[in-house]
Structure formats: C-alpha cells, structure tokens
Amino acid sequence: xxxxxxxxxxxxxxxxxxxxxxxxxxxxxxxxxxxxxxxxxxxxxxxxxxxxxxxxxxxxxxxxxxxxxxxxxxxxxxxxxxxxxxxxxxxxxxxxxxxxxxxxxxxxxxxxxxxxxxxxxxxxxxxxxxxxxxxxxxxxxxxxxxxxxxxxxxxxxxxxxxxxxxxxxxxxxxxxxxxxxxxxxxxxxxxxxxxxxxxxxxxxxxxxxxxxxxxxxxxxxxxxxxxxxxxxxxxxxxxxxxxxxxxxxxxxxxxxxxxxxxxxxxxxxxxxxxxxxxxxxxxxxxxxxxxxxxxxxxxxxxxxxxxxxxxxxxxxxxxxxxxxxxxxxxxxxxxxx
Amino acid sequence: xxxxxxxxxxxxxxxxxxxxxxxxxxxxxxxxxxxxxxxxxxxxxxxxxxxxxxxxxxxxxxxxxxxxxxxxxxxxxxxxxxxxxxxxxxxxxxxxxxxxxxxxxxxxxxxxxxxxxxxxxxxxxxxxxxxxxxxxxxxxxxxxxxxxxxxxxxxxxxxxxxxxxxxxxxxxxxxxxxxxxxxxxxxxxxxxxxxxxxxxxxxxxxxxxxxxxxxxxxxxxxxxxxxxxxxxxxxxxxxxxxxxxxxxxxxxxxxxxxxxxxxxxxxxxxxxxxxxxxxxxxxxxxxxxxxxxxxxxxxxxxxxxxxxxxxxxxxxxxxxxxxxxxxxxxxxxxxxxxxxxxxxxxxxxxxxxxxxxxxxxxxxxxxxxxxxxxxxxxxxxxxxxxxxxxxxxxxxxxxxxxxxxxxxxxxxxxxxxxxxxxxxxxxxxxxxxxxxxxxxxxxxxxxxxxxxxxxx
Numbered sequence: 001x002x003x004x005x006x007x008x009x010x011x012x013x014x015x016x017x018x019x020x021x022x023x024x025x026x027x028x029x030x031x032x033x034x035x036x037x038x039x040x041x042x043x044x045x046x047x048x049x050x051x052x053x054x055x056x057x058x059x060x061x062x063x064x065x066x067x068x069x070x071x072x073x074x075x076x077x078x079x080x081x082x083x084x085x086x087x088x089x090x091x092x093x094x095x096x097x098x099x100x101x102x103x104x105x106x107x108x109x110x111x112x113x114x115x116x117x118x119x120x121x122x123x124x125x126x127x128x129x130x131x132x133x134x135x136x137x138x139x140x141x142x143x144x145x146x147x148x149x150x151x152x153x154x155x156x157x158x159x160x161x162x163x164x165x166x167x168x169x170x171x172x173x174x175x176x177x178x179x180x181x182x183x184x185x186x187x188x189x190x191x192x193x194x195x196x197x198x199x200x201x202x203x204x205x206x207x208x209x210x211x212x213x214x215x216x217x218x219x220x221x222x223x224x225x226x227x228x229x230x231x232x233x234x235x236x237x238x239x240x241x242x243x244x245x246x247x248x249x250x251x252x253x254x255x256x257x258x259x260x261x262x263x264x265x266x267x268x269x270x271x272x273x274x275x276x277x278x279x280x281x282x283x284x285x286x287x288x289x290x291x292x293x294x295x296x297x298x299x300x301x302x303x304x305x306x307x308x309x310x311x312x313x314x315x316x317x318x319x320x321x322x323x324x325x326x327x328x329x330x331x332x333x334x335x336x337x
Numbered sequence: 338x339x340x341x342x343x344x345x346x347x348x349x350x351x352x353x354x355x356x357x358x359x360x361x362x363x364x365x366x367x368x369x370x371x372x373x374x375x376x377x378x379x380x381x382x383x384x385x386x387x388x389x390x391x392x393x394x395x396x397x398x399x400x401x402x403x404x405x406x407x408x409x410x411x412x413x414x415x416x417x418x419x420x421x422x423x424x425x426x427x428x429x430x431x432x433x434x435x436x437x438x439x440x441x442x443x444x445x446x447x448x449x450x451x452x453x454x455x456x457x458x459x460x461x462x463x464x465x466x467x468x469x470x471x472x473x474x475x476x477x478x479x480x481x482x483x484x485x486x487x488x489x490x491x492x493x494x495x496x497x498x499x500x501x502x503x504x505x506x507x508x509x510x511x512x513x514x515x516x517x518x519x520x521x522x523x524x525x526x527x528x529x530x531x532x533x534x535x536x537x538x539x540x541x542x543x544x545x546x547x548x549x550x551x552x553x554x555x556x557x558x559x560x561x562x563x564x565x566x567x568x569x570x571x572x573x574x575x576x577x578x579x580x581x582x583x584x585x586x587x588x589x590x591x592x593x594x595x596x597x598x599x600x601x602x603x604x605x606x607x608x609x610x611x612x613x614x615x616x617x618x619x620x621x622x623x624x625x626x627x628x629x630x631x632x633x634x635x636x637x638x639x640x641x642x643x644x645x646x647x648x649x650x651x652x653x654x655x656x657x658x659x660x661x662x663x664x665x666x667x668x669x670x671x672x673x674x675x676x677x678x679x680x681x682x683x684x685x686x687x688x689x690x691x692x693x694x695x696x697x698x699x700x701x702x703x704x705x706x707x708x709x710x711x712x713x714x715x716x717x718x719x720x721x722x723x724x725x726x727x728x729x730x731x732x733x734x735x736x737x738x739x740x741x742x743x744x745x746x747x748x749x750x751x752x753x754x755x756x757x758x759x760x761x762x763x764x765x766x767x768x769x770x771x772x773x774x775x776x777x778x779x780x781x782x783x784x785x786x787x788x789x790x791x792x793x
Contacts, residue, residue: 050448050451050452051448051449051451051452051453052448053448054403054444054445054447054448055441055444055445055448057403057407057444058436058440058441058444058445060407061406061407061410061436061440062433062436062437062440062441064410064411064436065410065429065432065433065434065435065436065437066433066436066437067429068410068413068414068421068425068428068429068432068433069425069429069430069432069433069434070429070433072421072422072424072425072426072429072499073422073425075413075414075421075425075429076414076418076419076421076422076425076743077418078414079411079412079413079414079415079418079421080414080415080416080418080743080745080746081745083415083743083746083750083754084750084753084754086411086415087415087753087754087757090407090408090411091757091758091761093404093407094404094405094407094408094761094765095761095765097400097403097404098400098401098404098765098768098769100400101396101397101399101400102397102400102768102769102772105397105772105775105776106772106775147422148744148745149745150745295425295426295429295430295501295502296426296496296501296502298501298502298503298505299426299427299429299430299501299502302430302502302505303430303433303434306433306434306437306438307437310437310438311437314437314441314442314445317441317442317445317446318441318445321445321446321448321449324449324453324456324457324461325449325452325456336451336452
C-alpha cells in the first residue's frame, strides 16, 4: 500500500469520526426546540453535549487540515469550488458554537430565543449541506483539465445530492434522539425515546431511496455490479438492527447499532469513491484522484509519522472525557450551559 | 474593487478579528493555570474564586476564538486556491499538525475544565487547565511555523511547478520562529495582564465588596503584565534585527526610509509624498535605526529605492516590490507606541505593587481601565505591519499575492461572503463585549461550596 492510500484511509477515518461524533451533536441541536419545551429542558439538552461539542468539531478541522497537507489539489479545488456551500456551513457553525457558550449567560428570553435559533439552524444547515457536498464529490461536479472547478453553486444541487442531504439529516436526527435517550433523565428522556420511535421511519425510508439512487445516479453498478459486496450489506444490517433496538427500547444497543450504521455506510462511501477524491462531470480524465492531487512522498512520510504518534493519544484522552462525563444530565442538576 | 481586492480585504478582516481573541486565550490560559495551581497548593478559596471568575471571562473569549478559527483554515482553499496548490506540500503540514496535536488538546480539556468543577478530583481538574494552556500555546507554535515560511521560506525545493518540502527539520527550526514565537507568546501574556489589571482597576475604583479579590488579582496581573511586556520589547528588538536581515524592504517601509543611510536614523515622524515615494519632512534620531538593526550606532540600513532596484535584478524587471509604505509605517508606530506605553504602565504598576499601594492610586487605576485597549492595538498593528509589509509577496520571494487567489471565485461571491462575515462578526462582537462587560462588572459570584475544606 502506498502512502497516498494510507492518507486516503486516514482522512476517511477523520471524516467518519467527525460524522459519528458531530452527527449526534447536530441531531441534538436539531431536536432541541422540539424536545425542550421549557428553558430548563433546553438547557438540559444542550448540556448533554456541553463538554464535547468543541472537541467533536476539531475532527472536522483536522480532516480539513489533513486534506490540505496530504492532497493540496483536493483541498484547493474543493474549497474554492464549493465556496458558497462552505460559506454557509462556516456561518452556521460559527453562530452555533457561540450560541452554546452564550445562550444561558443571560436571562433575557429574547436573548435565549435568538441563540436557540442559532443552535437549531446552525445544526440543521451543516447536516444537510455536508450530505449534499459528499454526494457531489462522488456524483461529480464540473472540473476542467487544470483541476479547476468551473461551475457554480447550483452544480452541487441534483436529485442525488439532495437525497444525500436528506439522508444525512434523517440519520443525524435519529442519532441525536438515541444519544439524548441515553444521556438525559426525566421528561426529556421520555420525549427523546418517543422521538426515536418516530425518527427511525424517515431514516429507513431515505436510506432505501439512497441505496436505489446509488445505482441510478452514480457509477456504482459499473464498479461493483449488482452485488455491492459485504460492507454496504453490513451497513444495511446495522440500520435494521438500530430499528429493532429502538423499537424494543434498548437504547444502549441502539446507540451502538446507529454508530455502526454511520461508520459502515461511510466506509462504503469512501470505498466507492476511491481512487477518486472529486469526480469531474466533464470528463473522467479530469477526476481528482489520490494519485494526481497528493503531496510529495516526503511530506506524506512526515505526516504519517506524526499521525501514528498522535492519533492514538487523541483517541485516548477524548475517549476518557466521555467516560468522565458519563452520567445522565438532569434538568434539576447543576447546568453549566 | 475586484475579486482579488475583496479576497484580501476578507482575509484581513477575518484574520484580525480572529486575533482579537487569540492573545487573551494564550496568556489568560497560563494565568488561570497559575491561579488554580495556587488554589491546589494552598487550598485558599480566594484562588478558587479567581480561577472561576477569570475563567468565565476566558471561556466567553475562547468560544469566539474557536469558531472564527475554523474560517482561517478554510479560507486558504476557498479564496487562495492557487496558493494552496503551490504551497500545500509545505503549508498544509503544520496546519494539520496544529489541529491534531494542539486543537484536540485544548478543546477536549477546556470542556473537561468547564464542566469538571467539583465533579472531578482536584488534581485532574488542575491538570485539565494546564492542558488547555499547553494546547493553546502549542497551536500558536504550529501556526507561526506556517506563517514563518511565508516570511522566510526554508527547507523547500521548487519541483513540478510547486514548492515541495525538502526538510521538515528546517521548516520547524526556521530562524524566524525563534523571534516570532516568543514575541507572540509574550504579547499574549501582556494582553492577559492588562485585561486582568484593567477590570480589577475598575472594581478597585468603585470599592466594591470584592476589594480583596481584585486587589490580589491586580497584584498578580501587574507582575504578569510586566514579565510579558518586558519580554515582548526585548524579543521585538531581536525580531527587528532579523527583519533587517531577511526582509529589509519591510523595515525600510516601516521606517519610511526611502534612501539608504549609514548611519541610519530612527524616524520619530516622517511625512512622505507616498505617490512620488520621497520624504517631505522627517525627524530622526541619528544612528538609532542602525542601533536597532545591528546594536551599534553605524551600519547601512538600505532604503526603499535601493531595495527596489535590487529586487528587480533578482525577481524580475518592471515589477513593484514596495509594500504600502504609509500603512506599514504607521502600524509600526502604533505597535511600538502602544508597547512602550504598556512598558511604562506595567513598570509603574509593579512599583506600586511592591510598595503595596496599587489600590490607592486612583488616577493610575483609571488609566489602567482604558489601557485594556493598548494590547489590542499593538497586536493588530503588529500583524498589519508583518503581513502588509511583506507585500507584494504572499510567500516572500516565491509567490505574489495576485498569483495566489482562487481564479474561479467571482467578485460577487467574495462580496457576498465578505458582507455576511462582517454582519455576523459584528453581531457576535456586540454580544461578546456585552457578556464580558456584564460578567466583568458583576465580579465573582460563585459562593464557596459548604463542603469545601478551608485551610486551617
């Protein structure tokens, strides 16, 4: 295996980590106005991700940095090409992050309502747009022979990418409701459990639609034939297991199965994408691949050493932080946010 | 204005805005860790209240720094895609390492620290604030390694139409880092010192119930600010010498020095005809610029015209290699002026602390409240000078700014994003200042927990 492949895998891992962790963050933010009817309940909901949202977002920053370091052309074409979509994601993430910190630091109801909107919109928009963007990587956008994006914002929008966006939204909402069912006590816990019993329906439907769309809109059939292989089947099985555990109210297992669904389906995604990192809709020859957009061998070697040392360290202390705050959050307990 | 101008303006606006929050994070994290260490060692609840009160202001400031930092990482690709292609092999690495090594550390442990009061063992909780301080200051190291390459490219080869990393060791031991990193860390310490001094002074003037709390905070901050500002001045001197050596054009612009001089005088006030690029009126301290450059009162400091001729010979005829002179000149003056003022204030505060008379110096305390603005002026002006003084280069000698901009991002797109960023940043700044002022005025409110064992 060459280093380009190693870095494709590492970047996949970073994005998978981001979507697994920030996935329930986004879900929590999206569900907050619906499950939190009183101010105390809203605070309880926000505090479940209070100690973690910031570090979860660092997965995105690290993934972005890793794309820059390992595949500069991917970084340059993607970030300049998806300019307006990324601008919206940035504005949303900025407003949302500040909102967590600022919301409960003032009693004024208008102040709190405003930041609640920032949390809701700031979680909803990135969830959908990340889905759209990842759909566009694989479906293809106009990229010319100089690796330049030559389209506009609307080139990202297609039936396929919209299905991807809705799938991300539905999955993250379900993920968030399961997380809340595990991390809260009292009325919010009951509401979160009931929400999960409803949210599995759209998540399942859109996943089936997405599975069909993969054959209809992108070149999966050419790549793998009718039988997609073990990984997508496993991710489908994990989703069905999630539905089973949610319906039988075993939320610990639901969370495990939901996590497996996200991880396995993203492994499938990156496996289908490889060796491309951005598909050109103009000509296959213009595709950005791990080979034509990477850094030099030397830089990849340096970065590999750094990653091998620090990724395990990060996983260790971030894992520990979840363990340290493993207790359920109560509405009548001490709330920081 | 075309897409290039707007992209520059957007980068300047978002970067300066981001750096309003960064220095306070760098310096205050260390100060909080020191306060909490004092609590851990003495069990004196005063230190606990100090860590909590200043910690609340820290967290409000930190959130702004974090979220505006994401923009920094994204916009190299969004607005400067050709820079990213040309430099990515070198420039991406420190950015990725910064995220992996530093951001995870500071973000994870800040969450642990905010939510860990009375839930975690005291030692673990203390460890977490030290990790925040460490993470923040390591992150500054990696971003400055990246920036140092733009000031003084080292450890690279030009291959296949781009700059490729040739030696990681040379990249991270860039001589520019040795002067730039201590300068930034010391300015962070200074910023935190003056921030704590200013808010403490406000309370001491009002004789609130928290007199002892703020008198003690002010004492600590006076010492801290003095350490910071003395270090910043000394390192600033080395940095100026390094600049004369590696980027003489920036120094010439910062001094408004059109013609080479030996010995060279330090400008106190220069009024230039910036269009014609000549001096109209100037007061200079004879030999002082030579001293600043070489630690002796003679030695030639090259002027703008000679350097332009030299750069034309090296980098190509018919191009302008002169940065905006007036802008660089005045920002250098603003930085040094604010710095010297802070040096005087910090030393005076230190003397009063040693005499144990700081809380009685009412007129001086009033000055300290306004002096909160000084580190922000110096930090901003310093970066303006560093970055604008490097123009027309984005990477000195290797790539010009106009060759670095994204070719496919239109004027309308940048205009739209610029307007939206400015609007959102404006609203957030108002909210941030509102909260800082509110909690700053409120003073320490957390009651000492009943269960807390008080030192016998």
